[in-house]
Amino acid sequence: MTDITFAPRRRPLWRLFIAPALLLIAAVAWTAFWLYAASQVDVKADAWRAHEAQSGRVYDCAKRSVAGYPFRLEVRCDGATVSLMSQTAGQAAAQTSVTAQLGEILVVAQVYDPKLLIAEFTAPATISDRGGQPLMAVNWSKARASVVGLPDVPQRASVVFDDPEVDRFNSSVQAPLARAKHIELHGRFAEASTADHPVIETVLRIERGSLQEVHPLLTEPFDAEVRITLSGLKDFSPKPWPERFREIQAAGGHAEIVQSRIQQGDLIAVAAGTLGLSAQGRLDGELQMTVTGLEKVIPALGIDKMLDEGVPQATLDRVAPGVRTQDVNNLLGALDRAIPGLGKVVKQNANVGVAAGINALGKEAVLEGKKARSFPLRFVDGTVFLGPLKVGQIPPLF
Known part of the structure; x- marks a missing residue:
């Protein structure tokens, strides 16, 4: 029997270049796409x-x-x-x-x-x-x-x-x-938001923040987290912020403080409520606050210093609007004349008296396992009231 040997079948060489050619074409196409996107x-x-x-x-x-x-x-x-x-x-x-x-x-x-x-x-x-x-x-x-x-x-x-x-x-x-260790701000459309009535959810976080020349309470480092829902927007067409704030006010929009927490040492404050804008472009509304370490807030308002310096009217107007400086000075002088040293005792206990007055307006509460007081923080046409005390003034937004 005769053995027959067949020569191996040779494959076309061009098939070896198919994959490299396709890769080259893809690279050229991708490069063209990238150059177009860059342009x-x-x-x-x-x-x-x-x-x-x-x-x-x-x-x-x-x-x-x-x-x-x-x-x-x-x-x-x-x-x-x-x-x-x-x-x-x-x-x-x-x-x-x-x-x-x-x-x-x-x-x-x-x-x-x-x-x-x-x-x-x-x-x-x-x-x-x-x-x-x-x-x-x-x-x-x-x-x-x-x-x-x-x-x-x-x-x-x-x-x-x-x-x-x-x-x-x-x-x-x-x-x-101003100083801080870390600040972050996040914003997004709320789930109930629509194209003609957008609602924005925002979160602001501050770690070890401090502000000078704003208010004595803010000069020491604090941590804060605030969650806000903003309504009243009509659209996102280009316009300056004062004009946009004016539209929000006209539409009855407001900022809902869903949750906020500020901690400064032993002082912890949480608040929630709604803020709107008055016709003059100033903040109006009320937040319900719960505060621990309230006794640390009163000295920061400067009441003891105010009394020691003779109660300037400008300072008195800042914390107790409607009270005349002459009446306070006359009262302290009369106390000293009647019983020497009594006026000094009254000055030293002024902060305790004011704290007691705020406590009387609020109610007892517990915050994070600590004794606290709950009371309103009011905004009246830009003026900020902590209980009966005027503690700040916010400029108009439009």
Whole structure:
């Protein structure tokens, strides 16, 4: 029997190049897509800048570049400036503006998810007035933001700062104005929100925050968390904030303080309630507060110092409107003449008396296992009342 050997069948070589060719075509197509997306960055950025400019917020870059190939779009803005015009209440608002200058803003988007933007901001920033005079210097260790939903109306947004510091310029000297370990602000549309009646849910968290020149209670470090639901918005068409606040007031909108908590040492305060706007653009409403360590609040209001200094009328009006300074001084002097030292005793016990007065208006409560008092914090056309005491004045929003 004869053995027959067949030569192996040779496969066409071109089949070996199919996979590499397809990969090359895909790479060329993806590169073309990325280059097109990168070319649209300037178009979208300019459209967004024009939209914001109508609201009195002008953004600009000394130099803008796009990188991140192959899977990301990284837009770098060097020499960034933000000018805010007509964002405050008052007749001169249209003639005033402030400009913030910072070194760099980096915005990153994934090519496959362009509606999610993540931004990082490089410190420091300088805030100047219309004439270029520095007003404040702002610094931080890390700052970042994220927005979901662009270029349409954002559905969700967050801003986070680590170690923010704000200093004000007094001539050429910088003085501390605000400090914090960590600040974050989150906002999103509520589930019941509609296109013609949007409702916004926001959360603000502050760790180890402090403010100078605002109120004595805020100079010591505090932690805070506030949850707010804002209603009364009509749309998100471009407009300055005073105009938007005016629309909210006209629509009967309000800010519902769903939950808030502030802690400063042994002092803990929680509050909930609703705040609206008066026809003059000032806060109106009431929050129900529960406070532990109330005895620490009274000295911070300055009542003992007020009595020791002879009770200036301006100071007295701040904490006890309607009471005349002459009447208080005459009373303390008469007590000293009748029984030497009695006026001093009254001064020393003034804070105890005021605390007792607030306690009488409120009711006993327990907060986080500690004895507390519950009472209203009222806002009357911008004036803030803690029980019977006037403790602050908030400027109008439009």
